[in-house]
Amino acid sequence: MIQAGARVRAADEERIVLEVPGWPGHRPGQFAMLGLGGDARSQDPLLGRPMAVYRGDAQNLEFRFKVVGRGTRILSGLSAGATIGIVGPLGNGFPDPLAGSVLLGGGTGIASLLELAAAVPDGARVLLGGRTRDQVLGLADFQALGVDLEVATEDGSEGHRGLVTDLLEPVRDQTIYACGPTAMMRVVAEAAHKAGARCVVSLETPMGCGFGVCLGCAVGTDEGFRYVCTHGPVFDAGTIDWETLA
Amino acid sequence: MSAPDLSVDFCGVRLRNPVLLASGTCGYGEELAPFLDLREIGGFVAKSLTLEPRVGNSPARIVETPAGMLNAIGLENVGVEAFVREKLPRLPDGVVVFASVFETAIDRYAEVCRQLDGVPRIAGIEINASCPHVKAGGIEFGQSPEGLRDLVRACRAATPGRVIVKLSPNVTSIAEMARVCEGEGADGLSLINSLQALEVDIHARRPVLHNVLGGLTGPAIRPVALRMVYQAARAVSLPICGIGGISTGADAVAFLLCGAAAVQVGTATYSRPRAGLEVRDGMAEYCAAEGVGKVTELIGALRTD
Numbered sequence: 001m002i003q004a005g006a007r008v009r010a011a012d013e014e015r016i017v018l019e020v021p022g023w024p025g026h027r028p029g030q031f032a033m034l035g036l037g038g039d040a041r042s043q044d045p046l047l048g049r050p051m052a053v054y055r056g057d058a059q060n061l062e063f064r065f066k067v068v069g070r071g072t073r074i075l076s077g078l079s080a081g082a083t084i085g086i087v088g089p090l091g092n093g094f095p096d097p098l099a100g101s102v103l104l105g106g107g108t109g110i111a112s113l114l115e116l117a118a119a120v121p122d123g124a125r126v127l128l129g130g131r132t133r134d135q136v137l138g139l140a141d142f143q144a145l146g147v148d149l150e151v152a153t154e155d156g157s158e159g160h161r162g163l164v165t166d167l168l169e170p171v172r173d174q175t176i177y178a179c180g181p182t183a184m185m186r187v188v189a190e191a192a193h194k195a196g197a198r199c200v201v202s203l204e205t206p207m208g209c210g211f212g213v214c215l216g217c218a219v220g221t222d223e224g225f226r227y228v229c230t231h232g233p234v235f236d237a238g239t240i241d242w243e244t245l246a
Numbered sequence: 247m248s249a250p251d252l253s254v255d256f257c258g259v260r261l262r263n264p265v266l267l268a269s270g271t272c273g274y275g276e277e278l279a280p281f282l283d284l285r286e287i288g289g290f291v292a293k294s295l296t297l298e299p300r301v302g303n304s305p306a307r308i309v310e311t312p313a314g315m316l317n318a319i320g321l322e323n324v325g326v327e328a329f330v331r332e333k334l335p336r337l338p339d340g341v342v343v344f345a346s347v348f349e350t351a352i353d354r355y356a357e358v359c360r361q362l363d364g365v366p367r368i369a370g371i372e373i374n375a376s377c378p379h380v381k382a383g384g385i386e387f388g389q390s391p392e393g394l395r396d397l398v399r400a401c402r403a404a405t406p407g408r409v410i411v412k413l414s415p416n417v418t419s420i421a422e423m424a425r426v427c428e429g430e431g432a433d434g435l436s437l438i439n440s441l442q443a444l445e446v447d448i449h450a451r452r453p454v455l456h457n458v459l460g461g462l463t464g465p466a467i468r469p470v471a472l473r474m475v476y477q478a479a480r481a482v483s484l485p486i487c488g489i490g491g492i493s494t495g496a497d498a499v500a501f502l503l504c505g506a507a508a509v510q511v512g513t514a515t516y517s518r519p520r521a522g523l524e525v526r527d528g529m530a531e532y533c534a535a536e537g538v539g540k541v542t543e544l545i546g547a548l549r550t551d
Contacts, residue, residue, distance in 0.1 A: 001280040001281065002280075002281070003281055003518055003519050003520050033517075035517055035518070042517070043313050043464075043465040043493065044312055044313040044465070045310060046310055046313060046314060046315055046464050046465070046513070046516075046517060047310050047315060047516060047517055048516075048517050085517065085518060087518075087519060205305065206306060206308060206309065206310075207308075208308045208315065208317070208516045209515070209516035209517075209519070211277070211280075211281075211519060212273065212277050213270075213271055213272055213273045213277050213278070213515065213516070214270075214271065214308065214317070214319070214516050215302060215307065215319045215322050216307045216308030216317065216319065217305075217307075217308075218302065218304075218305050218307060218322075219305065220304070220305075224301055225301055225302060225322070244304060244305050245305070
């Protein structure tokens, strides 16, 4: 894990691309805390914003998001050449996927799944959902992977008209990776459990530090509180006390 | 001119520089090891300990506020026994570590102090006299002179080691509280702890934090903390460690000028794990630029003429 100054290569309402000298590499499902403010020392907003690494190589990292608040609005407005702070890679990341794995993503949760999809042996089955075609984050990148891809949009502008969870047909002993709105992940977890399939989720909570000292990102599990930033964000869905994520 | 001498003495502990990391912002030390060498900062204050392990509050535990944040973690910690047995031995030699103690009753505070007494690795014990977000019969010991007096007296009796009292800012007169501690034989003070605060979600029409109230920290509180250090330093001759929204060397210098012999960096670490080192380096830059040979020259050097 490093704390570094990152140079913005590009930023807009959907993504930010950073040049991070010394980035030690990362696993699919890990994230970074992106600091706000041009001098890498913002006092207001104070805290970094946790962002799943969408994709990256030795030096360049790309993050995809939606502008939902002050922090993401600031990130979307940064100019190329600006410097922000970055702390990462953080979190446990996804376990190495087995052949036959199904990936299900909704909303900004899709951002965690691109590199995982590329890592599934013999090709992944990927289910993505959004309100409209334009809202299906990274659709073109998933199409370019050549995976078995199915899309659901609420307005029917791409693929199945309805929810991405409509597309799920869990099979016993299969592993389903889900990332998206909490309510969506709960539905997937329930369906997987009923079918005797394993469900692995990537959770999102308000975070303070992202690296395990503030203890702010607690989630209830069957073993008590665990931290989404260090024990997670990836968890076996069966261990999660979903009520604590309301 | 050679590099400025940043070393200070705080309550008889030699610190290589005046920067400590605050309790609750650096775990038990090893959590920061990937980012910095703890031997490069003055030292750190570990997460507050209780007699038994505590699991902490239900989520939501934190929320960002203007230039700050609220926390209601609930003093989640591994308990004093596990700290001594498992956490302390993992620290490299040369790391200065203070223990922090919190409890819900005075006799329990004293018992934790007794269990920490004489543990060789511990440089001193910081008494967490307040936590705005832990229910303890509705009383923060640090909010009443009588409660604080009884607390410090009991802790003083429980250990001959260094006892530093971390003061609550949620009081009418910080000077009065400082005098109470001096009168009961505390070796030093650290201030301030977090400001009792509230944030509301207007769409849910509920408090954001599950615990309702939380402690406000970060740059938003720095002027309040600085004012209280200034007032406490004028009221007592005890060594003072300044805490509250410090995120740069310049911030730290201001606290020294107002009478602090050392500082703690807390919330800044959340957004920059190396913040403690950055504050140290900023102090060194100030000293070099201003021709200050020893950082101790700055302590109490505020001019009010």
